[in-house]
Amino acid sequence: MNNPYNSIYTKDLSNKLSFNSLQDDIECDVSIVGGGLTGLSSAIELAEAGLNVCIVEKDYIGYGASGRNGGHLVQGWPSDFSKIKKYIDKKHHNMAWDAGIEAVSIVKNRIKKYNINCDLQMGYVYAALSNRQLSELAEMEKEWSHYGYKHLKILKDRNSIKKFVNTDRYIGGLFDSGSGHLHPMKYLQGLANVAKNLSVRIFEKTKAIKRLDGKFPVLVTSKNYKIKSSKILFCGNAYLENVATKNMTDKLAPAISSVMATEPLDKDKIKSLIPKNCAVADCNTALDYYRFDYKNRLIFGGSSIYSNISPKDATPSLFKKMTYLFPSLNNIGIEMSWSGRIGITLSRIPHFGKINDNIYFAQGYSGHGVALTGLAGKLMAESILNKTNRFEILSEMQHLSFPGGMFRTPVLVLGMSWFKFKDWLKI
Numbered sequence: 481m482n483n484p485y486n487s488i489y490t491k492d493l494s495n496k497l498s499f500n501s502l503q504d505d506i507e508c509d510v511s512i513v514g515g516g517l518t519g520l521s522s523a524i525e526l527a528e529a530g531l532n533v534c535i536v537e538k539d540y541i542g543y544g545a546s547g548r549n550g551g552h553l554v555q556g557w558p559s560d561f562s563k564i565k566k567y568i569d570k571k572h573h574n575m576a577w578d579a580g581i582e583a584v585s586i587v588k589n590r591i592k593k594y595n596i597n598c599d600l601q602m603g604y605v606y607a608a609l610s611n612r613q614l615s616e617l618a619e620m621e622k623e624w625s626h627y628g629y630k631h632l633k634i635l636k637d638r639n640s641i642k643k644f645v646n647t648d649r650y651i652g653g654l655f656d657s658g659s660g661h662l663h664p665m666k667y668l669q670g671l672a673n674v675a676k677n678l679s680v681r682i683f684e685k686t687k688a689i690k691r692l693d694g695k696f697p698v699l700v701t702s703k704n705y706k707i708k709s710s711k712i713l714f715c716g717n718a719y720l721e722n723v724a725t726k727n728m729t730d731k732l733a734p735a736i737s738s739v740m741a742t743e744p745l746d747k748d749k750i751k752s753l754i755p756k757n758c759a760v761a762d763c764n765t766a767l768d769y770y771r772f773d774y775k776n777r778l779i780f781g782g783s784s785i786y787s788n789i790s791p792k793d794a795t796p797s798l799f800k801k802m803t804y805l806f807p808s809l810n811n812i813g814i815e816m817s818w819s820g821r822i823g824i825t826l827s828r829i830p831h832f833g834k835i836n837d838n839i840y841f842a843q844g845y846s847g848h849g850v851a852l853t854g855l856a857g858k859l860m861a862e863s864i865l866n867k868t869n870r871f872e873i874l875s876e877m878q879h880l881s882f883p884g885g886m887f888r889t890p891v892l893v894l895g896m897s898w899f900k901f902k903d904w905l906k907i
């Protein structure tokens with residue numbers, strides 16, 4: 481039988497919220513395509529300001545990457561900040577830096593303000609497998625300290641990192657007390673509940689199939705019902721269907737990543753492997769990322785494939801990676817594995833923009849979307865509410881198109897294989 485869940489997180493939910501599909505033509509101030517973290521975050525910001533908002537989701541909320549991810553809540557932009565500085569005017573550098581750091585606070589504040597129970601736990605380790613990676617982490621620590629970020633500590637050798645992750649494979653790392661991890665589906669359901677209580681109308685099983693431009697743009701949905709609004713936000717990222725423009729698809733590539741959940745381990749075992757219960761990610765291009773969850777399961781992600789095709793069963797390859805790091809888990813059972821699409825950009829800088837004055841999009845969080853989706857929602861709302869022009873400034877960052885056109889996937893695979901090969905050689 482096919483697995484009815486997109487991830488173990490959906491299976492965990494005892495009371496999953498559900499919403500009816502759109503059954504009429506409607507009007508609102510802002511309509512949003514996509515019921516993931518970007519869509520819900522934007523909706524909450526706008527509804528808190530008193531706007532009438534609706535969301536259309538083609539499947540169910542959290543169907544996309546937001547309900548499948550590793551749950552790592554990571555500080556900052558996914559690319560080196562030095563790269564971002566090249567793309568925006570010097571006078572905006574501090575704003576751009578602060579925005580990257582604000583992303584985690586937005587999530588934490590929302591969890592606190594609305595009392596969302598999503599197992600938030602702070603503490604994060606970047607693990608180095610080579611001297612090159614360790615010196616890059618040292619550079620990162622220097623750069624972040626320069627901007628006043630005080631939560632980093634270099635783990636300079638094998639013994640120092642072993643106090644955080646007990647494996648022989650890492651030669652050192654970087655500890656960040658300002659990043660952490662959470663249960664992504666509980667967080668998302670919490671946001672959906674907040675949105676609902678703020679009178680956001682959410683329609684599941686309702687696909688936006690085209691847009692009609694005009695003073696008031698119109699979204700046409702799958703059953704030909706129409707939504708008329710002043711603004712539209714496209715929040716479909718790597719799952720966006722039908723309504724993406726060429727500019728959006730050219731700048732975004734889907735990378736398939738897979739995640740596996742083990743059976744629950746006993747507390748002593750967990751303490752012996754990850755004593756401080758941090759989330760861990762290594763520094764490879766196709767990285768391993770993992771953490772223990774509230775049920776004491778190891779949630780282990782990796783096996784990125786730079787194509788659009790999900791593996792039939794990700795468990796064997798993830799199991800091999802997990803036991804390479806932790807041989808003592810060789811006999812452990814696996815509850816489930818699943819895969820999903822991560823939207824990446826060539827520069828790893830998220831792609832924010834407008835199609836015209838009324839239509840906004842945010843995509844390409846390049847593996848940092850758990851935190852940056854909150855920021856994207858806030859920035860789009862600030863722009864619509866005429867509060868700041870941060871969204872417009874960050875939209876000015878130039879993005880290169882992925883090469884290859886219709887041969888995009890083979891070109892991407894070849895390009896990424898080179899980086900994976902370098903990681904494998906540990907150079």
Ligand SMILES: Cc1cc2nc3c(=O)[nH]c(=O)nc-3n(C[C@H](O)[C@H](O)[C@H](O)COP(=O)(O)OP(=O)(O)OC[C@H]3O[C@@H](n4cnc5c(N)ncnc54)[C@H](O)[C@@H]3O)c2cc1C
Pocket residue numbers: 513514515516517518519536537538539540541542543544545546547548549550551552553554686687688689715716717718719720721722723737738739769781819820821822823842843845846847848849850851852853
């Ligand atoms: C396996 C995996 C692991 C990851 N791990 C992490 C991690 O640990 N930390 C981290 O920060 N990030 C991680 N990410 C990335 C992160 O999950 C995403 O960046 C983030 O969830 C994107 O949220 P979103 O709302 O923009 O898009 P999504 O969550 O993908 O939501 C888009 C939604 O739009 C809907 N949609 C698309 N087209 C239409 C349409 N035409 N009409 C109506 N609805 C439509 C889709 O059904 C989907 O539900 C991971 C991603 C994956 C796949």
